[in-house]
Amino acid sequence: MTVQRADARRNYALILAVAEGEVAAHGADASLEQIARTAGVGSATVRRHFPSRRVLLEAVFSHRIDALCARAVELADADDPRAALLEWLSALTTYATTARGMADALIQDGTDEADHVNACAVRLGDAVDPLLHRASRAGAVAPEVTTADLVSLVTGLALATERHPDPAAEANRLLALAVQGISPQK
Template sequence: MHRPGLGALLRPPHRADARRNYEALLAAAAAVFGADGPQASLDKIARTAGVGNATLYRHFPTRRDLLVGVCVEEVEALCAQGEQLAVDQAPGPALLGWLHAFIEHVTSRKGLAEALMTGRSEDSAVIAACQGAIGETAAALLAGAQRAGTVRDDLEVADLLALVNAIALTTESTGAQHADRLLRLLYQGIGPRGAQALS
C-alpha cells in the first residue's frame, strides 16, 4: 500500500495481468536506469521487462513518468525497510541500519533525483512527497533511538539527514567502506553525552 504522501503520484492498474506488466516495467526501469542513467534506452527497458513498447507507453507515456514511478517505488521501499528495522531490531541499530540504506539509496540514485529536480515544475510535488516520506521515517527511527537513550536528545532530524547526505555525496567516488567509516564516526558525535556511542 502506498503512503498517503506518495500514493497519489502512482496509479497502478487493477487488472492482474496489467498490474504484472506495470510492476515488471518498474523493476526493469530501476535496473536499467541504475546501470545506464536516466537517459537509458526505453526500448531496453521494455525488452528487459518482457513487454512491447506499446505496453510500456500505455503505462508510462513519457520517460519522466517512468522516472517518477521508479523514484516513488524506491522511496516507498526505503521507508518500508525503516519500518521493518524498527520492528526487528533495537532502536539504535535500527536507526544505524536504515542510515546505511539511506546512503546507498542516495549514492545509487543520484542521477534519477537530479533528472527530476531539473525537469517539469510538477516534478516538485514528487520531490516534496518523497522527501516528506523519508523525513517521517527518519524522524520515527530517531525518536525511538532518543527514547532508548542511544542518541543525544537535542539532535533534530533535519540535522541528521543533512549530515548523512553529506556523507553520501562525499563518498560517492570512494565507496561503501569509506561511507561506513564516516557514518560510524558520526555516531560517536550523536551518541548520548558521556555515554557509550552506538555499537
C-alpha cells in the same frame, strides 16, 4: 477507476523492477529502450505504462521511498533502537548512492516534480522520526540530531562518493565514521 489485466499489472511491476536496476546502474539517464529489452517487453509497452521518462523516474523514486518508509516502520519496535536507526540509515545510504541524478532529473522537469520530491522527503521524515526519537530517548543518539540532519548527511555522503568504484560501500564506510560523531559511545 480502470482495473488492469493481470498481464498488465505484471508488466508494470517487471518494468518498474528493471527500471530500478537500470537507474541504480546508470542513474536518471537510464535508457528506456534498455529497460524494455531487459524486461522483455516492447518500447510501446514501457510507454503505455510510463508515458515519459519523468513518469518512470517518479514511479521508481516513489517505490524506493515507499520501501524505505516500510523498513522504518518495521524497525520502529526493534529491541535495540540504535541498531535499528543505523540499519535504516545504511539502507537510506545504499538507496541514495544508487539513485544518482533522480531528484535532479525530477526537479529539472518543473515545479510539480519538485513538489513530488518534497512530498517524498516529508513521507520519509514522517517514517523515520519515530526511529530517531526512540534512539534519542534511549540515549543512543544525541538529542539535537534531527531527521533532516541525517538525510542531509546521507545526501552528502552519496554526492561525495558518486564517482567511487563502489559508491554504496564507500558511503556506508563514511557513514560508520560519521556515526561516531552523532551517536554517543556505549
